[in-house]
Amino acid sequence: MERMTTKRARPLSPNIQIYRPQLTSVLSIANRITGVALSVFAVVLVIWLAAAASGPAAYSQLQTIIGSWPGQILFLIATFAFFLHLCGGIRHLVWDSVRAFELKQIYASGWAVVLLSAALTVISWLLNLLIAGHS
Amino acid sequence: MRRFRIQTPLGRAVGLGSAKSGFGHWWTERITAAALVLPAIWFAASLIAHSGSDYDTFRRWLREPINTALMVLLLVTLFWHAALGLQVVIEDYVHSVAKIWALIVMRFACFALAAVGIIAALRIALGA
Numbered sequence: 001m002e003r004m005t006t007k008r009a010r011p012l013s014p015n016i017q018i019y020r021p022q023l024t025s026v027l028s029i030a031n032r033i034t035g036v037a038l039s040v041f042a043v044v045l046v047i048w049l050a051a052a053a054s055g056p057a058a059y060s061q062l063q064t065i066i067g068s069w070p071g072q073i074l075f076l077i078a079t080f081a082f083f084l085h086l087c088g089g090i091r092h093l094v095w096d097s098v099r100a101f102e103l104k105q106i107y108a109s110g111w112a113v114v115l116l117s118a119a120l121t122v123i124s125w126l127l128n129l130l131i132a133g134h135s
Numbered sequence: 136m137r138r139f140r141i142q143t144p145l146g147r148a149v150g151l152g153s154a155k156s157g158f159g160h161w162w163t164e165r166i167t168a169a170a171l172v173l174p175a176i177w178f179a180a181s182l183i184a185h186s187g188s189d190y191d192t193f194r195r196w197l198r199e200p201i202n203t204a205l206m207v208l209l210l211v212t213l214f215w216h217a218a219l220g221l222q223v224v225i226e227d228y229v230h231s232v233a234k235i236w237a238l239i240v241m242r243f244a245c246f247a248l249a250a251v252g253i254i255a256a257l258r259i260a261l262g263a
Contacts, residue, residue: 042214
């Protein structure tokens with residue numbers, strides 16, 4: 001009778017861990033991971049607005065948290081996630097219009113997304129230091 | 136033998152297609168993505184310019200009508216797009232009853248966060 005009630009472990013089809021990571025698959029999952037991460041950061045945006053609406057004390061308290069080391073590291077991750085999801089999302093929209101869907105173009109746009117996201121992250125942080133750092 | 140169909144492809148898709156509400160979801164995800172590009176770039180540029188600002192500078196900035204409007208639009212589009220994207224993630228990795236609960240909680244959270252964010256932005260913009 002036991003055999004009927006216990007679940008046998010069913011064989012699984014080859015899963016993602018046995019495949020060598022490729023740019024295409026890594027960017028695909030990265031778009032999903034950054035999407036989830038940005039949803040979490042969207043909560044921070046709402047907390048930030050709510051703090052600002054409740055008064056200067058709560059606002060400056062939040063500014064201190066964001067300005068701390070862990071806060072800055074999280075913000076750096078958020079910046080890269082933001083640009084990766086933005087550039088990757090535009091790449092998806094181009095694909096959806098049935099363009100640039102040859103393998104060569106897919107790899108070219110993939111590397112473009114990676115490099116552009118990294119460049120935009122560095123540029124925006126440098127600009128921020130230049131503008132906000134001096135005030 | 137080639138079977139003759141009197142029904143148009145569209146009629147067949149609407150009546151019998153397996154997609155059901157899937158196409159609407161897919162399409163809205165794309166539309167909200169495209170709609171997010173401009174507010175997202177505005178938001179990033181604003182953060183770069185104002186992240187070190189004090190409270191009064193920040194308030195003055197958000198009180199400008201264009202910034203208030205873009206912030207509200209950003210919140211609406213962002214949480215709409217997030218709800219659609221998170222739905223796919225939940226449907227892929229969470230199963231059975233937990234899936235239904237996760238979907239309900241996620242949707243409520245997106246609505247609530249959007250509401251709180253918009254009210255906060257409007258309070259700063261319109262408040263005394």
